[in-house]
């Protein structure tokens with residue numbers, strides 16, 4: 487154990503940032519006997535707990551549940567009203583603990599981690615300054631997350647747009663909302679606010695969710711349009727203006743205008759490295775810190791970057807996976823025990839390269855993992871793809887009348903294994919882990935044939951996909 491080191495430094499490890507990722511780095515390192523401190527400048531729990539995953543999913547769930555009920559004759563008749571907006575917003579607020587972090591701060595303490603409140607900067611190897619006070623450690627882990635990217639559009643900054651923080655913590659629902667960006671956050675928030683009664687216009691310069699299989703964006707655009715959302719693909723504003731009454735006007739490149747009460751900017755995020763003092767250490771830049779698979783920043787032997795800040799996968803679950811690897815890798819290095827850094831070893835985040843699962847909680851849901859067909863081809867893989875209509879599965883038709891959805895597998899023909907899977911449809915999120923296991927486990931297609939899906943579940947799509955794959959020869 488590492489107590490010897492603690493005699494020369496204040497801590498074995500200082501984690502900067504107490505979001506979900508920082509908490510996990512600290513926890514896993516502490517469990518290996520390290521003395522650890524977390525520095526947090528805002529709320530312990532970070533973006534996910536207060537302004538991202540939790541409140542956004544709470545805002546989405548009620549609309550999705552209402553639509554699900556309306557898809558079933560018999561149930562439809564029992565659900566005759568609209569959403570109670572106040573109740574939905576209140577339920578959202580309970581998931582953020584009213585934007586108070588007492589519960590999570592208490593957990594940090596109970597886990598044997600020291601919490602230092604304040605803004606941290608890194609002043610040298612193992613040196614961290616927090617609001618004027620210097621602390622030392624044998625290793626430092628950055629888990630500072632990411633910040634919104636605001637595009638340089640004339641008048642946008644002056645119009646004081648909403649970011650995702652303002653959207654997820656909204657106290658009221660604007661009558662008209664413009665959503666700029668057709669990525670994950672923009673799509674989810676368009677569904678959420680439309681369900682809550684806003685008239686939403688989405689401005690997306692490319693197809694919605696353009697990193698997914700192409701049918702995903704098409705299905706989502708259709709679903710949003712059916713909900714009354716005005717989806718403008720290929721539309722970029724050239725100018726934004728907010729007048730004295732608060733009215734927002736977006737002027738598009740073709741000269742047309744759209745008016746709204748609020749504009750939400752959801753155009754991506756960049757690593758939160760500004761103001762950390764990295765430039766003076768010859769590190770930094772806004773492209774993200776290059777790390778190895780133990781999350782050690784390249785060119786250093788003491789600095790780690792974990793979660794959103796390293797730009798590998800801006801997702802809570804993947805950041806926490808990196809954190810489990812990094813927390814134990816740091817402990818192994820400091821304790822002088824073996825670092826298991828071979829691919830798929832305990833101390834590396836190998837899955838970041840091959841199997842990052844993600845779910846978009848739109849309606850229909852989008853759940854995908856691994857490579858799309860385009861990415862697999864780009865990687866030079868010799869692939870075959872197979873698609874199946876989810877609506878024709880017995881389990882799906884029981885789930886909802888007129889169930890619409892699609893599934894696609896990307897198979898590496900040389901290895902006979904799945905390298906990518908995409909599902910779109912109601913309630914497909916829980917289907918995703920089966921695909922993640924198949925990819926991570928490199929389960930041969932021939933063996934997958936023996937994984938029999940229960941009847942009548944939506945998972946039966948696996949059987950149909952494999953039958954179709956085999957019949958294609």
Ligand SMILES: Cc1cc2nc3c(=O)[nH]c(=O)nc-3n(C[C@H](O)[C@H](O)[C@H](O)COP(=O)(O)OP(=O)(O)OC[C@H]3O[C@@H](n4cnc5c(N)ncnc54)[C@H](O)[C@@H]3O)c2cc1C
Nearest residue numbers: 503505507527532533538539606630631793794800801802
């Ligand atoms: C609207 C929205 C919805 C999302 N929904 C999902 C979802 O459903 N599922 C999912 O997996 N992911 C989702 N994400 C992504 C997810 O929120 C992030 O991947 C996750 O929060 C990253 O965790 P992190 O700990 O790396 O960073 P953060 O949660 O951002 O935590 C970083 C912490 O560091 C602190 N900090 C920063 N700089 C300093 C400093 N110098 N000194 C001290 N403290 C500092 C910050 O105050 C913050 O608390 C969503 C993101 C958005 C924007």
Ligand SMILES: NC(=O)c1ccc[n+]([C@@H]2O[C@H](COP(=O)([O-])OP(=O)(O)OC[C@H]3O[C@@H](n4cnc5c(N)ncnc54)[C@H](O)[C@@H]3O)[C@@H](O)[C@H]2O)c1
Nearest residue numbers: 637667668669670671672691752753754755800845846847
């Ligand atoms: N359910 C989830 O897991 C979930 C939900 C929300 C967000 N997130 C995470 O948060 C991150 C940020 O979400 P996001 O939606 O902001 O990013 P994103 O990368 O998913 O989408 C950004 C969108 O903005 C567009 N865009 C970028 N610059 C633009 C410009 N100058 N003008 C017009 N459009 C522009 C892009 O084309 C893209 O469509 C994502 O990477 C995602 O991992 C996850």
